[in-house]
Amino acid sequence: MGALEIIKSDYIRELVAKGERGDGRKDMDVRDIKITTGTIDHAEGSAQVDLGNTRVLAGAKIMVDDVHSDTPDQGNIVVSAELLPLASAEYESGPPSPEAIELARVVDRGIRAGNCIKLEDLFLGEGKAWTVYVDVYVLNYDGNLFDASTLAAMSAIMNARIPEYKDGVANYENRKEPLNITNVVSSATFAKIGNSILLDPSGEEESAMDARLTIATDGNVIRAMQKGLSGSFTIEEVDKLAGIALEKHQFYLKHIEKAKR
Amino acid sequence: MRQFVTPGEELPKETRRNEFVTFYSGKPYSNILGFYNEAKNEVVPLEGMWKPQVGDSVIGVIEKPSKPGIYNVVLSDFVQGLIIAGKYEDSYDFKANDLVEAVVASVERKRLAILERPRKLAIGHTIYVKPVRIPRIIGKGETMIGQISRLTGTRIIIGRNGIIWLSGGNMELALKAIKKVENEAHTSGLTERIKQMLEAESAARS
Amino acid sequence: MASSLNKPELIVNGKRLDGRDFGELRPLKIEANVLKNAQGSAYLEWGNNRVLAAVYGPREATPRHTADSTKAIVKCRYSMAPFSGLADHGRTGPNRRATEISKVTKEVFENVIFLNEFPGSEIDIFIEILQSDGGTRAAGITAAAVALANAGIKMKDLVYAVSAGRIGEHVVLDVNMIEDNYSDADMPMAISPKSGEILLLQMDGGLTKEQLRKGMEMVIEAGKTISKAQRDALKDIYKK
Structure with a gap:
């Protein structure tokens, strides 16, 4: 960290210790969310999510693949994430960083564990099945990529239309049927700074955070969790945050539903 | 038997503060793998890197x-x-x-x-021992290293960083004694045992 | 999670397939100081898992630009041997899963190591899964903690890890491979036993809030047994 970042991070820690946030939010407030779907015509589904100043774009491509030998009656969903160099001065081009891999795998885990798409539904017969490739592109970083990316990936697959399929070939000129979405997940990411915990950390809050906890739920059940960084949480904190994440799902769901088309 | 301690293990209340003791909720805990010296109420490390100090x-x-x-x-x-x-x-x-x-x-x-x-240093034999065991190899008032040097006739120079230089005398026996101290640093009565070993083996040789 | 086809009955007459109770650990055996060249090392057998962990350093950080002049940096490589699986031949080298596990493992140990003691240096943790039977990241962390202590690296605490999971309505401890393949949730955790703080927490599947609570409590309870095995392994070095 450079000197400027250290000063900034100290300032944030002081602020948070007083129970305040840089942008005037309360501890469990989420920044403004804007979801726009269908922005990329070539993709079978797409969604851009603005979460405060964080912007991510998710594209879903639906491709015909051979089935895996261990799952002969299923298709697959594959989530990847790229922290594009244009999104932050901190990001560099090159192979995916551990941070990008973690982001992709946590988003993937929530959607997969939530059974949002039944993989059996993607089976085409005769050893073929659809693979849904969801690529999350981080366009501008201002904290909380996990929740923004889950919103974007979820919205992109809900926006997707399956190509017409005949004799082993997909016709991308003709896309009509939506994917059969059987569950919707959202995630809530919390930052622990000193002894305070904040929902939806901004970029400057993340620069000061000691630990991070992402909890993906479908409103009834916790579907995936990931703790990050070297700080810690207590059992009581995880217990409480799981409750908040379950409650917040309705709020996220409203935004996802509104953007659906 | 020595009481061994591991990182995160609670120590007796009367433990003296040193760099291997961490307090949590007012209680002392070891932060290193070592043993508890009951005579001095302190944690003695058995592993670890050398950290340079003025005068070493x-x-x-x-x-x-x-x-x-x-x-x-x-x-x-x-x-x-x-x-x-x-x-x-x-x-x-x-x-x-x-x-x-x-x-x-x-x-x-x-x-x-x-x-x-x-x-x-002139040409001699050098060996590396665990730096945390050096104080034991030197011994209180240099008794340990003094007797090894005296009874083997070997010149020995010790670096706190774990490097030991030896030259002359019954070097093989001196090396054996030093290695024994390194490996048994956590045991008590060591000075006496080393003395017996050196005397027995020197007698057998002459 | 594998397909629900051919799903075996995982619980029969209130016992798990390997005869364990819901809250019972698999047999755990740890030996410390097993590799000569490493500063510290440990070999662990946990059920059918076979894990080797080794620590090098603190040593000069390379490449130089990765060094932090105020503290030591921790590097971790978790890797599965190609022959470690029962059915498949894996690929060597880091894949996405291993990269993620390496990252969260590194973060666990950044919490407990006294990093300020060795500015400009790196501490390398190598975890090799020689045989895998579910819960390898927890086994790797448990072994690495022993290797770090064996290396004489100052730490706040000796971390342990284990996973909880759910099979049907039952919350269970220390999920093995077959249970993991068909279970309804898996939740690996790493704990600092002194404070009960959670240093690693991952989960996928489905848990209600109550099941989450129960799983976390099981993991804390299991710490007594796992910590003892770790501490005994370290003390045994000097009793030979």
């Missing part, structure tokens, strides 16, 4: 001089030594790979040891 005698290897009169000295994986001619004495004439003994004059950023009174 060390043994190191001279690297290729970067500038005239400035010598980098390899002391450990972590600590670099530095000899600067003119800082403490006028000039030195060391070559790369020379073995030197010296004393730590100051420490910068925990990993740069400025050395003084460097002296080139």
Whole structure:
């Protein structure tokens, strides 16, 4: 960290210790969310999510693949994430960083564990099945990529239309049927700074955070969790945050539903 | 039997503060693998790196001089030594790979040891022992190393960084004794046992 | 999670397939100081898992620009041997899963190591899964903690890890491979036993809030047994 970042991070820690946030939010407030779907015509589904100043774009491509030998009656969903160099001065081009891999795998885990798409539904017969490739592109970083990316990936697959399929070939000129979405997940990411915990950390809050906890739920059940960084949480904190994440799902769901088309 | 301690293990209330004791909720805990010395109520580490302190005698290897009169000295994986001619004495004439003994004059950023009174060591045998066991090898008032040197007739120079230089006498026996102290550093009555071993083996030889 | 086809009955007469109770650990055996070259090392057998962990350093950080002049940096490589699986031949080298596990493992140990003691240096943790039977990241962390202590690295605490999971309505401890393949949730955790703080928490599947609570409590309870095995392994070095 450079000197400027250290000063900034100290300032944030002081602020948070007083129970305040840089942008005037309360501890469990989420920044403004804007979801726009269908922005990329070539993709079978797409969604851009603005979460405060964080912007991510998710594209879903639906491709015909051979089935895996261990799952002969299923298709697959594959989530990847790229922290594009244009999104932050901190990001560099090159192979995916551990941070990008973690982001992709946590988003993937929530959607997969939530059974949002039944993989059996993607089976085409005769050893073929659809693979849904969801690529999350981080366009501008201002904290909380996990929740923004889950919103974007979820919205992109809900926006997707399956190509017409005949004799082993997909016709991308003709896309009509939506994917059969059987569950919707959202995630809530919390930052622990000193002894305070904040929902939806901004970029400057993340620069000061000691630990991070992402909890993906479908409103009834916790579907995936990931703790990050070297700080810690207590059992009581995880217990409480799981409750908040379950409650917040309705709020996220409203935004996802509104953007659906 | 010694009471061994591991990181995160609670210690008796009366434990004396040292760098291997961490307090949590007002209670003392060990932060290192070691043993509890009940006579002194303190934690003695059994493993760990050497951390240079002013006054430590060390043994190191001279690297290729970067500038005239400035010598980098390899002391450990972590600590670099530095000899600067003119800082403490006028000039030195060391070559790369020379073995030197010296004393730590100051420490910068925990990993740069400025050395003084460097002296080139003649050809001898060098071994590496765990630095945390060096105090035991030296012994209280140098009793341990004194008896090893006396009973084997070997000249021994000890570096706090874990490097030991030996020359002359029954070097094989001296090495064996030093290794025994290193491996049994946590046991008590060691000085006496080493003495018996040295006397028995010297007698067998002569 | 594998397909629900051919799903075996995982619980029969209130016992798990390997005869364990819901809250019972698999047999755990740890040996410390097993590799000569490493500063510290440990070998662990946990059920059918076979794990080797080794620590090098603190040593000069390379490449130089990765060094932090104020503290030591921790590097971690978790890797599975190609022959470690029962059915498949894996690929060597880091894949996405291993990269993620390496990252969260590194973060666990950044919490407990006294990093300020060795500015500018790196501490390398190598975890090799020689045989895998579910819960390898927890086994790797448990072994690495022993290797770090064996290396004489100052730490706040000796971390342990284990996973909880759910099979049907039952919350269970220490999920093995077959249970993991068909279970309804898996939740690996790493704990600092002194404070009970959670240093690693991952989960996928489905848990209600109550099941989450129960799983976390099981993990804390299991710490007594796992910590003892770790501490005994370290003390045994000097009793030979």
